[in-house]
Amino acid sequence: MKKLVLTAAIVLGSLTAMNAQEKDETATPAAETKATEQVTEATSAYTEIKAEELPAAVTEALKKAFPTAILNKASVNDKKEYQLEVKVGDKEGALYADETGKWIQK
Template sequence: MKKLILSAAIILGSVSTYAITVPTTVGVVQTTTIQEEYIEVKLEEVPAAIMEALKGAYPNAILDKAYVNAAKEYKLEVTIDGKKGNLFADESGKWIQK
């Protein structure tokens, strides 16, 4: 009787381990990055409206480099209190979120 119960437990245990199959799928994610082309300009060529907006919003900012793209949007590399960062503005001095 003990052998019969033990045999049944082994058979049921082995059958249940093969009952579950996990499907494997591989998903492909494609990412496209569009990089805007900026051309470096001299600091003297940056419009006065941008310089005024920079001094108004960030009085301690030091303008390191400036770049412009075809849409007349400016990328400004600035240093504020020892931290470097980028700011974006249009030619009228309005800030752009990028």
């Protein structure tokens, strides 16, 4: 009798785990779509500018924080926040700063 109850518990536990896993797999594409939309909204708010158009404070902050950084692209939004696409060594990424050169977390 103990073996029968133990077997039933294991089978029910397995079915519950499989059901939970299926729900996670179907939720992932929606989460990815939402994340992609947020990135698109964030990047579309910025207008590309020439590196020479960056305020001196932003340029100096970049040189001070990342002396070996290579600026690939610069953009600005309506709030005068600057998006800097940079390469440091073999890593690439985006940095954000306000017009006074203070870094912004995004």
